[in-house]
Amino acid sequence: MRIDGLQYCNWSRPIFEEMRAGGLDAVHVTIAYHEVFRETVLQMERWNRYFEDHGDLIVQARTAADVEAAKASGRTAIIFGAQNPSPIEDDIGLVEILHTLGLRFMQLTYNNQSLLATGCYEAEDPGLTRMGREVIAEMNRVGLVVDMSHSADRSTIEAAEHSTRPIAITHANPHDWHPARRNKRAPVIEAVVARGGMMGFSLYPHHLKGGSACTLDSFCGAMMDAAAQYGVRHFGIGSDLCQDQPDSVVEWMRVGRWTKQIDYGEGSKDNAGFPPQPPWFRSNADFPKLEEGLRAVGFDADSVAALIGGNWLDFFDKNFGPQ
């Protein structure tokens, strides 16, 4: 079972074919960064066309059983997620509506303060808001996973504590390995995994030690260190692969409609676009190389299987849908 805990590619049949070439059984795909409800539904409509037109390669999944059925049919399961709570606007009733439409992950923040919590680029983090606590309870009820990848430390720890079900950091790396602003400090990881949470290791170059020059050995070594410190069952891959996207898309991710200025996020004026991927992970077809790398740093077969997808599948089984 091979599962990627987050991607946002410029979707096309060649990319779906690469998912099959790489033996991907499931991919959590982002369908919203700053989109409001109606715009998010338009993205779902776009995916419905992909499912109609490329039903030989991909199929929507809402449960772990759907992922296993997709694998059995030789297709890659697609699971919807949002990187911001913008799709629920100010309406808690939209949590269940979006869950019914297949949403299974939702970040409480994307870099900035939201109605629910604080993003990792704010100067101050006052923690969960009143609405944030209510929305987490509603997400717990219906089985929509709280994702804190782009959130600030206090908000993340409070979300892990307030949630009655495990939460996720779908795509980030340990701050101890590479101190990027988006990577997670030890107390944050500890709060998430202590309650059964999951963290997906990111292959987005700004999250990697050495950036685009990061080696497969260094990446897999960081997973080994995390497994030794927190337990192998809490980790997986969340590649953050943004294949074939024009640089206008990274600008949309960073700027949305919240400012009239340019914000470079993890980049800079001289390096504003998508950074080049490391040569050993350029597409879904490279997924088997991650397995090789994990074996090479000394993981046994069971641990490799858990990290490359088994842990995500267990997490889906426990956390998608009502308890």
Next chain:
Amino acid sequence: MRIDGLQYCNWSRPIFEEMRAGGLDAVHVTIAYHEVFRETVLQMERWNRYFEDHGDLIVQARTAADVEAAKASGRTAIIFGAQNPSPIEDDIGLVEILHTLGLRFMQLTYNNQSLLATGCYEAEDPGLTRMGREVIAEMNRVGLVVDMSHSADRSTIEAAEHSTRPIAITHANPHDWHPARRNKRAPVIEAVVARGGMMGFSLYPHHLKGGSACTLDSFCGAMMDAAAQYGVRHFGIGSDLCQDQPDSVVEWMRVGRWTKQIDYGEGSKDNAGFPPQPPWFRSNADFPKLEEGLRAVGFDADSVAALIGGNWLDFFDKNFGPQ
């Protein structure tokens, strides 16, 4: 199995309790008259609250199997429908989105011309539009039933012919019995039932011979005549019960946002509000009386069972969801 093919009550726990008292196993409820997509979703959110708060009495159904499960659990299944295509706006992709959210019936028109077809109050009926043909094909694909209760004759006949799956007139009566504008002429009924379609007999007083003074014997006699002419398996109940609604709601049904004038629809200036129900059908608790009336006019036990719910259940089984 007792099924009502259409209601739009002012929903409350007492009404859900009357559904149980009347032994209703399923009710098709209207969630949109003139509402656009986002407003329709708000109505679904409202129903989600009803399902949470009154889950001992009602449960949402998307399939015939869901209806049978509801019956087995001693609850009434609720099936969503729209009386207008306003919820899909001008976007064919919303057909599948709304179906995923549980919509199972959609009228192509509500009295007026729509983007899809012509309503029964227009002076001219040019038949299905270009978009109408496309939307019917999409409704056929996903399993969203075409309902032509408020449509004009030519549009209805063309819809029955163009649709590759049976269509419905969820709530209307034969024009031969009572020549109201909303009741259906023989060639219209013939076109619908010849292709496996269903028609629900309405208990809305303007559709009844004698109006509010119509007798149970006359109503059941009309069902007997229809069964003799077209076959018993094509008919059921679609009561159009609008219990506890203020008259402002019938005004919304008739006027929506399409005019600044008052339109009295089937009423008149002197009789603008909801007409009083006949004394033998004032609430869901009166449903068993309809069975008694059908037996009294001479239907055998199998026919009564078919008319009171079995025919709708068979229709749901064949027409909800992809083929």
